[in-house]
Amino acid sequence: MKPVYLLGVIPFLGILGGIFFANRVEPFVFGMPFILFWIVLWVVLTSVVMAIIYRLDPRNREEER
Amino acid sequence: MNAALAIILVFLLLAIYLGIRARRGKDMDLEQWAVGGRGFGTIFVFLLLAGEIYTTFTFLGGSGWAYGEGGPAFYILSYGSLAYVISYWLLPAIWSYGREKRLHSQADFFASKYESRSLGVLVSIVAVVAMVPSYLVLQLKGLGLIVSVASYGAISSNVAITIGAAAVTLYVMISGIRGSAWTAVIKDIMVLSVAVFLGIYFPLKLYGGMGEMFHRIQQHDPGFLALPHTGYNVVWFVSTVLLTALGFYMWPHTFGSIFSAREARVFRRNAVYLPLYQLILLFVFLVGFAAILAVPGLKGDQVDLALLRLSKSSFDPWLVGLIGAAGLLTALVPGSMLLMSSATILSKNVYRAFVPSASEERVNRLAKALVPVLALVAWYFTINSGKTIVILLLLGYSFVTQLFPALISSLLPNNFVNKWGAAAGIVVGVAIVTYATVGGLGTGDLLPFLPPALADINNGVVALIANTIVTVGVSLATRPFVARSSAPTT
Numbered sequence: 001m002k003p004v005y006l007l008g009v010i011p012f013l014g015i016l017g018g019i020f021f022a023n024r025v026e027p028f029v030f031g032m033p034f035i036l037f038w039i040v041l042w043v044v045l046t047s048v049v050m051a052i053i054y055r056l057d058p059r060n061r062e063e064e065r
Numbered sequence: 066m067n068a069a070l071a072i073i074l075v076f077l078l079l080a081i082y083l084g085i086r087a088r089r090g091k092d093m094d095l096e097q098w099a100v101g102g103r104g105f106g107t108i109f110v111f112l113l114l115a116g117e118i119y120t121t122f123t124f125l126g127g128s129g130w131a132y133g134e135g136g137p138a139f140y141i142l143s144y145g146s147l148a149y150v151i152s153y154w155l156l157p158a159i160w161s162y163g164r165e166k167r168l169h170s171q172a173d174f175f176a177s178k179y180e181s182r183s184l185g186v187l188v189s190i191v192a193v194v195a196m197v198p199s200y201l202v203l204q205l206k207g208l209g210l211i212v213s214v215a216s217y218g219a220i221s222s223n224v225a226i227t228i229g230a231a232a233v234t235l236y237v238m239i240s241g242i243r244g245s246a247w248t249a250v251i252k253d254i255m256v257l258s259v260a261v262f263l264g265i266y267f268p269l270k271l272y273g274g275m276g277e278m279f280h281r282i283q284q285h286d287p288g289f290l291a292l293p294h295t296g297y298n299v300v301w302f303v304s305t306v307l308l309t310a311l312g313f314y315m316w317p318h319t320f321g322s323i324f325s326a327r328e329a330r331v332f333r334r335n336a337v338y339l340p341l342y343q344l345i346l347l348f349v350f351l352v353g354f355a356a357i358l359a360v361p362g363l364k365g366d367q368v369d370l371a372l373l374r375l376s377k378s379s380f381d382p383w384l385v386g387l388i389g390a391a392g393l394l395t396a397l398v399p400g401s402m403l404l405m406s407s408a409t410i411l412s413k414n415v416y417r418a419f420v421p422s423a424s425e426e427r428v429n430r431l432a433k434a435l436v437p438v439l440a441l442v443a444w445y446f447t448i449n450s451g452k453t454i455v456i457l458l459l460l461g462y463s464f465v466t467q468l469f470p471a472l473i474s475s476l477l478p479n480n481f482v483n484k485w486g487a488a489a490g491i492v493v494g495v496a497i498v499t500y501a502t503v504g505g506l507g508t509g510d511l512l513p514f515l516p517p518a519l520a521d522i523n524n525g526v527v528a529l530i531a532n533t534i535v536t537v538g539v540s541l542a543t544r545p546f547v548a549r550s551s552a553p554t555t
Contacts, residue, residue, distance in 0.1 A: 005154070008154075011147060011150050012150070015146070015147060015306065016306060019302055019303060023136075023291050023299050023302075026283075031276025032275070033136075033279055033291065036139060036290070036347075039142050042143075043146045043341070044344075046147070046340040047146075047338070047340040047341045050149070050150065050153060050337045050340065054337050057333070060333060
């Protein structure tokens with residue numbers, strides 16, 4: 001178990017934990033109700049977190065050519 | 066016949082034509098047919114996984130729920146992303162074991178890990194029961210809706226469902242999996258462009274912009290855009306997202322496609338890109354929300370019509386036909402894959418388990434013969450069910466998720482769960498889901514002693530917890546017996 005894998009917990013905290021206080025219509029952000037903005041934000045951040053894990057995971061470097 | 070129906074018919078014929086073409090000159094052995102020779106790279110696996118994920122459900126169910134339920138629809142956007150996080154570790158582990166043992170299906174995996182053909186049979190049955198009455202019904206229901214709306218009332222929904230079921234059956238029998246793979250590419254392009262176009266067009270045209278649209282909905286029905294206090298509330302959201310994220314790769318047709326990858330890194334790389342692909346759902350939601358004030362009054366399972374009704378009231382028939390054709394493909398491709406994997410699992414992992422002497426040819430013949438039978442079963446359920454598309458999907462998810470504890474423990478370095486524990490856990494989990502669904506019971510009814518705050522937990526989670534406890538308990542209790550009985554044979 002590599003420490004970098006712990007980053008994988010972040011999207012769960014953001015979406016499942018965050019929803020408890022993000023469950024509101026206002027304020028609108030970029031025209032979206034706050035809850036929708038929050039979820040969209042975390043979908044994008046999930047991708048970012050996974051990209052960081054992918055980069056730091058030595059297994060992916062070893063196998064690269 | 067109007068222009069819309071004509072265009073849909075053209076696409077149906079095109080799909081069947083592609084299916085026949087894809088088959089020509091190919092005589093595939095199981096290794097090629099089921100897992101593409103285990104040679105698919107990042108892009109192809111991406112297309113395969115994305116192609117299986119974006120179905121009628123995305124198209125009609127996603128917009129229907131945004132229209133009918135509002136905020137709770139956002140769970141659909143959330144669970145996929147978390148499932149992809151899990152996939153980073155889960156899929157390479159399943160893949161490398163499958164490669165080592167030359168496995169083809171999900172039932173193969175369980176049978177091999179637990180050294181039990183009977184467990185393979187049990188897993189097959191759970192999978193088929195989840196696929197046929199819920200996931201396949203959902204596709205047929207969508208197909209029926211599309212054809213009946215596009216015919217401008219000339220064809221009733223039930224007649225359309227019958228035509229749809231016949232079309233899917235015909236398609237599968239003619240084309241097999243090669244045809245589905247071909248049509249999947251056209252399907253994805255069509256769905257992506259239609260969803261993005263409609264999601265941008267409607268809010269702009271009807272409201273002058275997305276922000277204005279959401280403001281108007283908020284004025285019309287304050288709080289509709291967030292999760293309510295009871296029912297589909299925050300507790301429901303968290304438990305459902307978790308449940309569906311765990312069940313995501315438990316669907317047999319998705320699980321099977323894992324074996325088609327060339328290397329483990331393919332999955333880790335896809336875990337980076339697939340969450341972004343989820344954003345298509347945002348556009349689908351926008352269509353559903355745009356319909357709230359433009360085509361008000363859809364109730365019950367009628368909400369799945371929101372996208373089509375809105376399109377019909379705004380566009381010429383030919384454009385409705387194109388949207389309908391995209392919808393048709395989202396039903397046809399996954400519908401055919403579900404039908405095919407169900408028939409294959411029943412003949413290879415169930416019939417074979419009981420008649421080990423059956424020849425390869427006999428098993429293949431049976432698989433083909435089962436296709437129309439399963440289609441008929443799905444047709445019956447479709448005609449007799451008034452549930453919305455999302456509810457049907459959630460039911461199927463509650464079923465397949467029950468395979469998760471046995472799967473995870475089988476991947477542990479020291480798995481103490483044995484076949485008895487795995488089987489007992491799955492049976493208990495499925496029994497609770499079935500009991501709750503048939504009786505229309507929520508978690509609050511199942512466990513009346515729970516505090517009210519937890520009453521809206523998805524009852525699939527309750528089943529999953531019971532499943533895990535039974536899996537561990539039975540494994541520990543049968544340990545001495547298993548050790549004794551297996552000693553002489555090994």
